[in-house]
Amino acid sequence: MNRRQFLATGGALVVSFSLRAQPKLPGSLAREPLLDSWIRIGADGGITVFTGKAELGQGIKTALIQVAAEELAVEPARIELVTADTARTPDEGYTAGSQSMSESGTAILNAAAEVRAKLVELAAKRFALPPERLSVANGAIRAGDGRSASYGELVTGELLHVKAQPPAARGNPRERAVIGKSLARVDIPAKLTGAPIYVQDLRLPGMVHARTVRPPSHAARLAALRTAAVEKMPGVLKIVRDGSYLAVVAEREYQAVSAMRALAAAARWNKQQENLHSDLQRLPSQLSVLVESEAAAPAWSAEATYRRPYQMHGSIGPSCAVGLYRDGNLTVWTHSQGVYPLRNALAEMLGLPKKRVRCIHMEGSGCYGHNAADDAGADAALAARALPGRPVRVHLMREDEHAWEPYGSAMLTRARARLEGGKIADWHYELWSGSHSSRPGPAGNLAPAWLLEKPFARPPAQQIPQPTGGGDRNAIPLYRFASTRVVHHFLTAMPLRVSALRSLGAYMNVFSIESFMDELAQAARADPVEFRLRHLDDPRAREVIRTAAERFGWAGYRKQRGRGRGFAFARYKNLAAYCAIACEVEVERTSGQVRMLRASAAIDSGEAVNPDGIRNQVEGGILQSLSWTLHEAVSFDASRITSRDWASYPILRFPDVPERIDVEVISRPGAPFLGTGEAAQGPAAAALANAIADATGARLREIPFTAPRVRQALGA
Amino acid sequence: MITLEVNGKPHAVDADPATPLLYVLTDHLQLHGAKYGCGLGQCGACTVLVDGEPVFSCITPISVLQNRRITTLEGLGTSDNPGPVQRAFIAEQAAQCGFCIPGMIVRAQALLSRNPAPTPEEIRAHMSPNLCRCGTHMRIVRAVERAARELKAAK
The missing domain is CATH 3.30.365.10 (Aldehyde oxidase/xanthine dehydrogenase, molybdopterin binding domain)
Structure with a gap:
């Protein structure tokens, strides 16, 4: 044949x-x-x-x-x-x-x-x-x-x-x-001159504007609604109600915003009893042992517990989508990370054959994972179906994005180790984490679908299996120890909505492992860089570590008062890019303010296709991780999210930014491409914590390192 | 009808006087440089110049803007012929997703108009109302420094 x-x-x-x-x-x-x-x-x-x-x-x-x-x-x-x-x-x-x-x-x-x-x-x-x-x-x-x-x-x-x-x-x-x-x-x-290239900029002929009214909390359901006054507002074309799902469509965008506010005021919600606060170690969980090597129960040389809170993607532009429903066919322009999975989810939600749904990606504001992009796609689909023949643009308001996006899961880790002859002999690591993957595919992963008259239930929480892992991503250290035990407690029901945030569990696991490596180096009276090299035989790992240390000037470093240096390394997912980061910080003891002064990084992404693109990703990863680690925690009370804007969820601003970040790209022509975009998140957080410990003697094990928390750690 | 002068041209706008300028720019005038980020004046993605001063267009109603000179990103240059600050941002590859960058460029323009040689500290202080989530800050500061150098050299 x-x-x-x-x-x-x-x-x-x-x-x-x-x-x-x-x-x-x-x-x-x-x-x-x-x-x-x-x-x-x-x-x-x-x-x-x-x-x-x-x-x-x-x-x-x-x-x-x-x-x-x-x-x-x-x-x-x-x-x-x-x-x-x-x-x-x-x-x-x-x-x-x-x-x-x-x-x-x-x-x-x-x-x-x-x-x-x-x-x-x-x-x-x-x-x-x-x-x-x-x-x-x-x-x-x-x-x-x-x-x-x-x-x-x-x-x-x-x-x-x-x-x-x-x-x-x-x-x-x-x-x-x-x-x-x-x-x-x-x-x-095009981005720097205002060309209409983002989905937020899309203006189709005859297009109208929608805004959604999300419930005040995830569990609240619509009890009563008076629509008469809103229907008479200028430009209002349609109030879309389906169970507890609520949106309004108007000719002009600001008319839709005004009508949405009036509609929100005209809605009464049943509040369900909820308790969002939880002790992670008491939540229902499934245990998996990732690594287990034979060892007698050792007497530990050191042990430590680390914590991270829920953290958000916090895209600068809230999510947006445009939907057009015509002749039984739905088209959605979306900044979703997965147009095919979103298509499947929308088809399921609307009861349409997949072939009648088309999803077209257009750029949006940076997402850093599963933000509200897919939800906005569902909003556009629901609004478009209610107004056939007219393109409907849905743009979430800031508070919708903040309060409804799926967060990076809160996590807890516990590390124990025994030293012998200046090396780590036994390593025991446990982590507790919710899911890092609740994306569509299933319609039940779209928030609007939960609110419909015939709601879609959330599917059971999903794990991402090793070797990439989800909450347990990078939980297995690349270092060689005589015996290693790594245990993942997968939390099957988190009180807050959680999904993929840039680097998933790797941010927390690398923060924990690399902080603990420094604690152990200190116990072994060893230089942190040299201590890492003692436990590594992968030559590419060793090279990025040496390169970052050299660029930083690790060997000749002279510590000034109030300052300190920190180092960290990881190979992302243990199979993608190798990244090492050294940084210097300054800690103001009286205020508890931490500033990263400079950072030097080295990255090996296999064959580098665009070195400046890699540098841009690493610089960005360091700064975003700096923001997460110094400032960020989603706040909530018993029933609702209270981080609803940038005042209640502060992030990095220009005065906090280092004076210098330099990144060396080690290219290996002919070698396979290794994923880079998330490689810096974990090492940056740990390098920061290690530098604070070097500067002050105080070890910060709970993210974020806000000024009050730093003051407390310093006993000031 | 309210008449607004945007990028040197008058525009008669049929909108409620309480409408924030941002919605008039994007929805009525099809100018997409200014972005909706928060609607609260907390992030700077919507920054435009009013009589040369940086203003959050998302919280500024058009009723207060008659007889004022409004300049948006589009007033600073085009894709084919970018202005000096835009050229500096391109030269430094100072963007990742790019969503915050129009606001950054407009705010930087305001600084360079009154302080042609700002220090890095002055740039950081001036840019602090604007948020970037991708972590492009280092390049943004470098781009503003470059724009200052190149504007000086062109004089």
């Missing part, structure tokens, strides 16, 4: 046989193996590259264009990139977990190399020359005698409509033209 016949039959039996016979395809090619799912070339030579991943501000568009341009041997500007759209692009699940380069980048790299090889093969036939006598540049293939053919001339209908077949010979990593260069981000000029 030849390839065309194979495609034509397309029978399940044949396909499954073929899958079993072939090795697993690299990256997301395993999910979407057809080459033309990723790359299409028009007769005019126009190249379109498709990715199921979305630009979230992490610069993924630029890096993916670089990867494709490199392997196709064209200028990056010649490539049009289409991102997440259920009608056009591959299904790559969520844009999450720092996996876009390893999944989509790897798929495009391999697909592009194979496309180029196919084009060379065609040109070789046309010129009756062996392929190795042809050269490829600028989208054309040339023979030594001057004959040439452009990609557009060579490509024919079915050429790329075939299953990828690795291994394709890829370009030489030592002769990169585009990969490894800090290409300027393609999305930045």
Whole structure:
């Protein structure tokens, strides 16, 4: 059977046989193996590259264009990139977990190399020359005698409509033209000049505006509503009510805001008894032992307990979506991290076949995980269904985003260890955490769906299995000990809504492990950097540690009064980028104010596609983690969230920002791409805590390190 | 009808005088530089200039803006022809998601108009009403410093 016949039959039996016979395809090619799912070339030579991943501000568009341009041997500007759209692009699940380069980048790299090889093969036939006598540049293939053919001339209908077949010979990593260069981000000029590129900016012809009225607490339900006065307000087109779900649609945006406020005042809610306060160790849990090596119950040299509160994504722009329901088909423009899973959730919520729902990604404000983007998609779907034929734009208010987004789970960790001969012999680590993954897929993970007349129940809390893990992400240290025991208490029912926040449990586990490593180094009277190296044999881990220490000037550091230095390291998920951070802080003893003065980081992301993009992510990760660690905790009373704006949930502002952050990118040409976007969160928090301990002698084990808490720790 | 002068042009606007300027900019005038972030004057994403001074457009009703000069991000340059502060932000790649950056550029413009050579401390103090969540602060400060240098060199 030849390839065309194979495609034509397309029978399940044949396909499954073929899958079993072939090795697993690299990256997301395993999910979407057809080459033309990723790359299409028009007769005019126009190249379109498709990715199921979305630009979230992490610069993924630029890096993916670089990867494709490199392997196709064209200028990056010649490539049009289409991102997440259920009608056009591959299904790559969520844009999450720092996996876009390893999944989509790897798929495009391999697909592009194979496309180029196919084009060379065609040109070789046309010129009756062996392929190795042809050269490829600028989208054309040339023979030594001057004959040439452009990609557009060579490509024919079915050429790329075939299953990828690795291994394709890829370009030489030592002769990169585009990969490894800090290409300027393609999305930045439009963002800096007000071009309408965010979903918040989308204005479709005939579009109207909706605002939602969320209940005052998650459990409250609508008891009574007077709508007459609101219906008469200027511009009001529709009040959408479905059970306890409430929204209003108006011609103009501010009319919708005014009507929403009037509607909120006209609603009466039944408040359910709730108790949001909880002792994490008393919540229902499932225990799993992640690592267990034989050891007698040791006498511990040190033990410590660490805590983090619920923390929020806190996107600067509240979530937004535009919905259009026409002829039984729903289209939603959304900044969701997963257009396909959201499509499935919306289809389930509305009782529509999946094929009648299309989700198109447009950029939103940075999300850092599962924020209210999907909820806003559901709001737009419900409002659009109530007003068929007209595009409806729903923009959440600040308090809706703050009070209803799913938070990063509160966590507690306990570490114990025994030292022997200056090294850690026994290590025992336990963690308690809620879920870090309650995304759609299921409609029950959309907050608006809980409020409907026929509500969707929240599905049971999900764990993400090792090796990536959820709450237990990075719970297993990369260090080598004689005996190790790591236990995860997965809390199955959290009182607050929780889901994925940048780096999931890794932030807390790395904070805990790396704080404890410093406590143990101190007990062993060892230098913290040298102490880490004693327990590490991975050469790449050792190199980022040495590089960060060198850049910081660790060896020659002279401590000034009120100042101190701290160090931390982790390999994100134990399988993605390696990141080490050293920082210096100043602590004002009387006020308890902590300021990070400077930080030096080193990161190994495998082959670096866009070094400045990596630096931008690491700088951003350090500053965001600094904000989480110094300032952030979601506040709530017995029944409701009280962090409803930036006054009640303060974050980092400019005067807190360090004077300098430098990041060294260690690139390894030809090596696999390693996810980077979340690698700095944990090390930054631990380096900060370690520097405070160095500056003051006081060990902070509970996040956030607010000024009153620091004062208390100092006994001031 | 209220007449507003935005980026040097008069616009007759049919809206309730209590409407915050931000909604008129985005919904009536299709100017998307100023962003809704909080509606409370806490984050600065909506910053515009009124007679050269930075103002939170999300809490400023249009009734107080007649006969005032309103400048938005769009008044500082275009994608094809960015203004000096925008060029400096592009040169420093001072954006991640970019949602807060229009407000940052507009606020920086106000500083540079009255203080052409600010120190890093002055920049931090001046920029403190504006929030960035991606952690682009280092680059934003560098971009403002660069804009100051380049504006000086151009004189």
